[in-house]
Amino acid sequence: MAILITGGAGYIGSHAALELLRRGFDVVVVDNLSNSHEAAIDRVAELAARPVPFHRVDIRDRAALDQVFRTAPIDAVMHFAGLKAVGESVGQPLRYYDNNISGTIVLLEVMKQHGVRTLVFSSSATVYGDPASVPITEDFPLSAVNPYGRSKLFIEEMLRDLCRAEPEWRVALLRYFNPSGADPSGRIGEDPNGIPNNLVPFIAQVAVGRLPEVAVFGTDYPTRDGTGVRDYIHVVDLVVGHINALEKLAAGPGLVSYNLGTGRGYSVLEMIEAFGRAAGKTIKYRLAPRRPGDAAECWSDASRAERELGWRATRGLDDMCRDVWRWQSNNPNGYA
Numbered sequence: 351m352a353i354l355i356t357g358g359a360g361y362i363g364s365h366a367a368l369e370l371l372r373r374g375f376d377v378v379v380v381d382n383l384s385n386s387h388e389a390a391i392d393r394v395a396e397l398a399a400r401p402v403p404f405h406r407v408d409i410r411d412r413a414a415l416d417q418v419f420r421t422a423p424i425d426a427v428m429h430f431a432g433l434k435a436v437g438e439s440v441g442q443p444l445r446y447y448d449n450n451i452s453g454t455i456v457l458l459e460v461m462k463q464h465g466v467r468t469l470v471f472s473s474s475a476t477v478y479g480d481p482a483s484v485p486i487t488e489d490f491p492l493s494a495v496n497p498y499g500r501s502k503l504f505i506e507e508m509l510r511d512l513c514r515a516e517p518e519w520r521v522a523l524l525r526y527f528n529p530s531g532a533d534p535s536g537r538i539g540e541d542p543n544g545i546p547n548n549l550v551p552f553i554a555q556v557a558v559g560r561l562p563e564v565a566v567f568g569t570d571y572p573t574r575d576g577t578g579v580r581d582y583i584h585v586v587d588l589v590v591g592h593i594n595a596l597e598k599l600a601a602g603p604g605l606v607s608y609n610l611g612t613g614r615g616y617s618v619l620e621m622i623e624a625f626g627r628a629a630g631k632t633i634k635y636r637l638a639p640r641r642p643g644d645a646a647e648c649w650s651d652a653s654r655a656e657r658e659l660g661w662r663a664t665r666g667l668d669d670m671c672r673d674v675w676r677w678q679s680n681n682p683n684g685y686a
């Protein structure tokens with residue numbers, strides 16, 4: 351079975367490519383390298399001991415994407431390509447809507463033209479907006495609090511409409527909580543551009559000496575230690591969930607949606623401490639005001655995925671920190 355991976359040079363897409371190759375799938379990677387490096391593909395090929403067909407293509411480029419579908423048979427698409435920085439999306443909404451929404455429309459049209467109607471889509475827990483309570487189930491009301499989140503929400507709605515209009519489509523909406531971790535080889539991992547927005551890569555760069563200290567955003571939340579609580583999920587568990595979703599789609603057409611999380615939350619201070627344990631150092635931090643737009647707690651009820659996909663996260667906090675540290679300490683400057 352051949353899977354087209356859009357955004358396959360990126361953090362999650364590269365781990366998906368590796369896991370698929372390890373399980374004997376064929377993959378084709380499409381990425382415009384706007385937020386990634388071709389070296390990630392080379393390392394996936396090296397780890398899998400198999401060549402990885404790679405096309406440097408923007409998914410909005412219909413002719414180029416059409417050409418990719420002509421060069422190799424494709425059975426299904428895992429769609430990771432997208433811009434994902436929440437703050438940036440507030441300042442550049444049109445760029446986000448064009449890249450994420452227009453890109454997905456072109457992809458769906460080209461898929462249709464080539465008779466490919468199976469799609470696993472990278473959605474996000476951001477589609478739950480500011481949740482009224484935790485844990486979050488898939489039936490919670492959906493909303494968006496920034497253009498990035500709105501782009502995910504629109505794409506979900508678009509896919510629902512498509513499946514209603516053309517019932518032969520098979521679509522899985524996978525709502526990720528907070529992906530973290532890296533392949534245990536330490537050869538591939540998350541390599542954000544500039545100063546990281548997200549907590550774990552920030553901590554990792556403090557640990558490796560690239561940044562002086564972590565700012566803990568908010569210490570007066572109604573949580574066990576006053577800092578924000580999130581559901582950090584190991585990227586390898588996450589990509590295994592995608593393969594289970596693909597198997598589910600093989601059983602019949604329709605649209606399904608799943609939370610991919612661990613079902614438990616850790617606070618910012620717990621994360622800093624766990625990372626310090628993994629790296630064998632004390633991570634310097636300072637207490638800072640809340641970051642606007644942050645919820646106190648966001649963690650999943652992941653029981654639907656367990657029930658219907660037979661999937662659950664098996665890697666814990668210490669595995670995650672250990673694997674991030676191996677990646678970061680072996681590659682202090684990422685892929686550069």
Ligand code: NAD
Nearest residue numbers: 357360361362381382383384385386408409431432472474
């Ligand atoms: P990433 O930036 O590392 O990977 C995305 C990849 O898509 C990059 O390699 C980028 O170059 C590529 N890309 C972007 N626009 C493209 C376009 N128009 N054409 C071709 N390639 C394009 O991000 P990631 O963390 O691997 O995220 C993958 C997906 O998962 C994204 O859609 C993101 O929104 C979603 N997601 C991520 C998180 C997270 O915290 N990492 C959480 C929830 C959802």
Ligand code: WQD
Nearest residue numbers: 436474476547548549550552565566567578580618641644
């Ligand atoms: C985690 C916790 C911060 C940085 C974001 C997106 C979400 C999804 C995942 C894509 C929070 C605190 C952070 C720092 C800190 N992405 N923090 N100091 O905000 O839960 O989710 O990534 O879909 O849409 O919003 O993740 O890693 O930024 O923050 O104290 O330097 O760490 O306040 O409590 P978040 P995060």
